[in-house]
Amino acid sequence: MSHSDAKNIMVYVETVSDTPLNGGLEILTKAHKLAAARGEEVIAVLIGSNLEHAANTAIMAGADKVILVTKDNYEMEVYEAILTRLAEKYKPSLILSAGTLVGKDILPLVAGNLTTGCAVDVMEITDKDGNFVFTCPVYGGTVLNDLVIKGTPAVAAVRSGAFEKELVVERTGEIIKEQVGVENTVRAKIVEVVNEMAETVNLEEAQVIVSGGRGMGNKENFRLVEELALACHGVVGATRPAIEAEWVPRSHQVGQSGKIVAPKLYIACGISGATQHVSGMIGSGYIVAVNKDEDAPIFDIADVGIVGDVVKVVPLLIEEIKKIQSL
């Protein structure tokens, strides 16, 4: 598909229980800035049911138009076809979505249908002489690529935490209901959805994250990380080894294959600082690291590094922080 007349930014906003996910809202805010600079519009696409409230939130986050498509259940093939039809009708120059499992499933297929390319794990989008430039990590984030997409529209899945959400209550926008006829021949059908997580872990929006790694030693010691997080009103994070050792559920994972986070304060306990992990938390405002190995790479990025035994240091930190918090 090649359209010299292609304009506007289309954003697929994923919803769960009729509520838009933050990733989509963050992208709407970024898209609003990009589109406004070009004198263009942001078109949000929401698929599901009972989405009127979600549509208003999308407008507050930056959408000029919100397209609502009614569907009962998520099916990758149906959603991918709907987004393709809408792209053909509205002819955007850019299609964005959060890089969730759903976003990373449907966007490459939409790009394939439209004979264009798709960038994933996008960390930044800039508008350079009318072309969108996407910054993407390679080799686990030690090297970055700036790339352009030669087809139209450009399609990109954005990594969590890349942009900040701004909700402006006064913003107004238009809500459009679209009926999109899609062949009902799902080849891979979802027959059951199971939620195994006892709690929701909102690492992306946390102001404070306290994470533990292999250096915590065992499950019992990992409880210290949880206590410290509680003392700082923070959320518990973890590295892949701590997840694999089953000290904490995988919804807590920070890093390239987990969540990308940018809290104001990040406390890393018993974490050596492998790229896999660091690339997920390097955007943090202030980093504190506790590790017994003074050559650990985590100290190269920490604002304060404490060389010492986590099992001795962390309880003292908890004590001190509790004192400050009670003042």
Add this chain to the structure above:
Amino acid sequence: MEMLVCIKQVPDDSVEISLDLGTKEPALIGVTPVVNAFDTYALEMAARLKETFGGEITVVSVGNDEVKNSLKNCLAVGADHAYLVKHEKSESLDPCGIANILKKAVHDIEGELETKFDLILCGKESTDYASSQVGLLLASKLRLPVATNIIKVEPMDGIMRIKQETEEGYRSIEAKTPCVVTVQKPDYDPRYPTIKSKMAARKKEIKELSPSEEVSSMLEVIRVFEPAKRVAGIKLKADNEQEVVAQAMSVMTAAKVF
């Protein structure tokens, strides 16, 4: 059950790749090429399915002669046949280009082996570029069902029952056979080759295939650079923990962290 596993050779992901400031390219010289970790999980999943349900495993990759080593390694851990689609500049291909080549390879291999694949497995992403798109696009081009991020697949009454990992848990998916899956790390590790299996693999031939007609890449890299470095702050060491924590707390309070 006849299975095809798509393999990508990547630089060893346990090595930190930095940017060569002279060439402005990732410094890959001296980094051992390995089979992409997620592809090794896919191959192990296939090997276990073969043990239960029978059939054969074919591996295929796209690249130059160097990739034959990786394919040999696959032959030593469960693969029966190996094919290489010869391409001297496979790194210049985008996911769609790779999927196009693999689509032709699927037909070519099915013709040569006089078989039809029931299941095509890919890793969920590669450890180098991590675009996580080839499996999806291959399925789309072959008009086959696809499920990504899977941790289990099992044939049952003519369909594939698939367990897909999600952020909150999992989804059960049923797909018609044949289908494509992209594999996440399951709760087991890939097997190691034995001396015997290595010897046997060495004797096996790696057959070559020609690529499909080239489609120009939709993605163009215009700049390669290193992420901004964070400046290290202060590192505190002391004989006792009380002292070091007290020092750290005063630095943090001064920085108004709390």
